[in-house]
Amino acid sequence: MLLKFSSASNLIYFKFYFEPPSFGWEAFFILFYPVYDPVYFLLASIWNITDSDCMFRSTSLTRKYLLCATAVLFCAPALHAANIEEMAAQIAAMEKRLARLESRLAINEQKTKEVKVQASNASGSVANSTTMGILSNSAWRNLRWTEEDQWQTVVNGASIEQVHEALGKPPRTIKSLRPQVDLVYFYEISIGDKHGLRGKVSFRKGKVIAVTKPDFSKNHSGR
Amino acid sequence: MKKTIAITTALAATSSLATAEIKINEFLSFAGFVDSSYSHTNIENGAAKGTGNSFQVDEVEIDWMFNLGKVTAQVDLQYEGGSGSGTVEQAFASYDLGNGLSVTAGRFESALGLEAKEPTGLYQFSKAYDVGSDDNDDSGLGSLNILPQYNQGVKLTKVSGDNVYSISVLDEFTGDDSNGLGGDNGGANSNYAFEASASIAFGDGMTWFLGGAYEIGENVNTDAYAANTHLTVQSDALTYGIEVSLGEDEGGFASGLGRTAGTVNEEVMQALIMANYAYSGSSSVTGRISYSDHQATVGAANSEADFLKYTLAHNQAVTDNLAVITEVSFVDGTINSVNYEAIVGAVEVLFSF
Numbered sequence: 332m333l334l335k336f337s338s339a340s341n342l343i344y345f346k347f348y349f350e351p352p353s354f355g356w357e358a359f360f361i362l363f364y365p366v367y368d369p370v371y372f373l374l375a376s377i378w379n380i381t382d383s384d385c386m387f388r389s390t391s392l393t394r395k396y397l398l399c400a401t402a403v404l405f406c407a408p409a410l411h412a413a414n415i416e417e418m419a420a421q422i423a424a425m426e427k428r429l430a431r432l433e434s435r436l437a438i439n440e441q442k443t444k445e446v447k448v449q450a451s452n453a454s455g456s457v458a459n460s461t462t463m464g465i466l467s468n469s470a471w472r473n474l475r476w477t478e479e480d481q482w483q484t485v486v487n488g489a490s491i492e493q494v495h496e497a498l499g500k501p502p503r504t505i506k507s508l509r510p511q512v513d514l515v516y517f518y519e520i521s522i523g524d525k526h527g528l529r530g531k532v533s534f535r536k537g538k539v540i541a542v543t544k545p546d547f548s549k550n551h552s553g554r
Numbered sequence: 555m556k557k558t559i560a561i562t563t564a565l566a567a568t569s570s571l572a573t574a575e576i577k578i579n580e581f582l583s584f585a586g587f588v589d590s591s592y593s594h595t596n597i598e599n600g601a602a603k604g605t606g607n608s609f610q611v612d613e614v615e616i617d618w619m620f621n622l623g624k625v626t627a628q629v630d631l632q633y634e635g636g637s638g639s640g641t642v643e644q645a646f647a648s649y650d651l652g653n654g655l656s657v658t659a660g661r662f663e664s665a666l667g668l669e670a671k672e673p674t675g676l677y678q679f680s681k682a683y684d685v686g687s688d689d690n691d692d693s694g695l696g697s698l699n700i701l702p703q704y705n706q707g708v709k710l711t712k713v714s715g716d717n718v719y720s721i722s723v724l725d726e727f728t729g730d731d732s733n734g735l736g737g738d739n740g741g742a743n744s745n746y747a748f749e750a751s752a753s754i755a756f757g758d759g760m761t762w763f764l765g766g767a768y769e770i771g772e773n774v775n776t777d778a779y780a781a782n783t784h785l786t787v788q789s790d791a792l793t794y795g796i797e798v799s800l801g802e803d804e805g806g807f808a809s810g811l812g813r814t815a816g817t818v819n820e821e822v823m824q825a826l827i828m829a830n831y832a833y834s835g836s837s838s839v840t841g842r843i844s845y846s847d848h849q850a851t852v853g854a855a856n857s858e859a860d861f862l863k864y865t866l867a868h869n870q871a872v873t874d875n876l877a878v879i880t881e882v883s884f885v886d887g888t889i890n891s892v893n894y895e896a897i898v899g900a901v902e903v904l905f906s907f
Contacts, residue, residue: 505585505906506574506674508869508877510832511791514574515874533874536759536788 441475475499476518477528479547485532489539494532501532511535518545575619576907586616586907589673590635593900595686597693600892604688610635612902613673615643624650643704654713662709664702664727665720665751666765668784668797668826671703678867679881679900682797682826682844685861686885686896694896698809698846698861700780700801700822702727702749702767709749716755724749727767728778728803745771759788771804778803793830799823811848811859811889820850836871846887861887861894875906 475481476498484497494516501516512533519529533541575583588611595606615632630644646660663671670676687694702724709722724747751765766781784797799822801807806818826844833839842865850857867881878901885896 503576504574505875507871507874508674508904508906509836509871509874510677510830510838510869511835512874 441478476501476530477545479545482530482542482544485539485542485544487539487542491534491537494539498530498532507533512540513537574906581621583619583621584616585619586614587672587674588905589613589902591679591900591902593679593898593902595688595694595896595898597686597688597894597896599693599695599889599894602693604690604693606686606688606694608689612636615672617644626650656711656713658709658711658722659707661704661706663704664749664767665718665753665763666701666749666767666780666782667699667799668763668782668786668795673902673904674906677828677830677838677840677869677879678842678865678883679879679902680865680883680898682828682842682863682865683824683846683861685846685863685887685894686898695809695811695894698807698811698822698824698848700803700807700809700824701782701799702747702780705747707747707749716761718753719751721750722748724767724769727769727780728776728805728807745769745776759786761786769803774805776803776805778805778807791832795828796826798825806850811850811857818850818852820848822849823847838869840867840869841865842867857890859887859889859894861885877904878902879904 481497485494489497491514498516498518501518503517503519505515505517507513507515512535514534516532516534517529518531520527528545528547530545531541531543532539574585576585577583590611592609593606595604595608597604597606611633612635613632615630617628617630620627625647627647628644629642631640632643633640642661644660644662646658646662648656648658650656669681673679681697681699683699684697685695687696705724705727707722707724709720712719726745727747727749728745747767747769749765749767751763753761753763755761762783762785764783766779769776769778771777778801780799780801782797782799784795787794801822801824802820803822804819806820807822811820824844824846826842828840828842830838830840842863844863844865846861846863848857848859863883863885865881865883867879869877869879871877881898881900881902883896883898885894885898887894
């Protein structure tokens with residue numbers, strides 16, 4: 332950004348050679364502009380400044396220092412305002428970052444909760460303990476289907492993508508041998524565990540045609 | 555036919571859409587089936603008579619699927635009770651190029667043909683152009699299907715919505731090849747082939763398929779082609795299908811009709827029409843009529859054969875992965891004006907996983 336100054340008519344004005352302006356030096360001069368006239372006339376009345384075409388060319392160092400000090404004094408509130416805007420931007424960025432961290436924390440808490448649900452459902456069996464060990468150590472296996480609320484959107488007519496979104500991809504899938512069913516998703520902890528959570532979603536032509544939700548009402552003391 | 559081969563094969567290789575699988579971990583899953591049956595066959599081939607009485611595990615297959623992001627791979631291992639041997643049915647790797655494009659290399663299934671190549675995709679026990687086999691394979695002619703099945707090559711597939719297009723370079727499709735890819739190959743018959751197909755979904759359950767394969771024989775006159783088109787319509791309870799295939803093989807197609815490379819020029823026309831009606835959530839009946847016509851030049855003589863096959867099958871799904879299929883079929887044909895008849899009754903138990 333190039334700035335061009337002139338003191339014509341006792342005013343400092345500047346021209347921006349590039350658009351749009353951004354905050355930085357430009358902001359300083361924008362803020363400085365409205366206070367320049369009162370400052371100049373104040374100093375002129377005190378020290379008899381005559382080089383009104385270019386005040387800064389005064390030969391008196393004292394005048395220059397005083398002039399600058401006065402300018403700084405008048406500009407301080409404007410600079411303060413600029414700092415506030417900068418701080419506001421920083422706070423906004425931090426709030427966004429905090430929101431992201433909170434979101435990640437919520438996801439991790441949900442996963443932990445789901446694993447605990449599985450552990451409570453599968454207690455009492457060595458095989459199940461082994462299964463749960465595998466499950467809890469398998470980050471790839473999405474267990475959000477174990478939450479009852481996740482099944483609310485899985486209704487007849489829903490698409491495969493919607494089921495993936497709600498329940499995650501199933502650990503077991505088969506092409507059904509039934510005549511009017513194309514594909515069946517099995518959501519289950521263990522095929523051999525009859526008491527564990529298990530659900531089933533059947534598809535035809537890419538749409539849900541039947542849903543068997545897990546029985547969330549029994550054997551869930553740990554939830 | 556529950557899912558046309560062209561679509562399932564292409565999608566399995568190009569997308570993450572769900573197929574049958576049991577996940578072992580994020581990268582590896584498997585699927586498969588066990589197909590066993592009892593069948594009884596009576597065959598009259600002119601004066602020769604034969605019977606088949608089979609009670610066996612027809613096929614066991616385990617498909618291993620690897621998912622490495624843009625690269626997927628599949629290895630299908632099968633055991634066939636008829637031959638008593640295990641083979642690698644498919645082994646291929648695919649690379650997802652994006653925008654529905656993928657390239658596949660290895661041994662893979664042909665897109666041609668209305669009927670599924672595996673029993674899990676069939677409504678019947680037998681296939682349309684299988685005219686029966688006896689215990690000693692001396693009277694029955696077995697399968698007369700002229701379409702490519704599984705071959706080695708490289709395939710480019712484009713999936714656009716429900717439409718699937720593919721083009722491939724193959725080492726062969728007729729069985730004439732000596733495992734080379736063209737060239738002299740030490741004086742042996744070294745063929746190469748091309749296959750192209752398009753499957754177009756018109757909506758409302760209607761799908762049209764058009765495809766063909768052409769094989770070039772380098773050393774011996776074994777050039778061949780096969781063209782195939784079929785139309786399927788699926789409504790809630792009804793499924794209709796119609797198919798027509800044309801083909802010619804200078805060496806004669808591999809079938810029970812026999813072949814002598816260089817001396818046989820065989821032209822074939824095959825067609826089928828079928829309908830399946832699901833009268834409940836677990837039961838369906840299927841009717842099918844299929845026809846196979848063969849005209850061959852053997853030396854200076856002409857040879858003709860034609861077969862008409864009627865099939866009635868009932869499919870009872872016990873669960874989603876266990877079904878019992880019963881079938882009665884009758885084949886009426888002639889081979890050089892000699893009558894050929896076969897009656898087949900079968901009960902098949904199919905378990906998939």
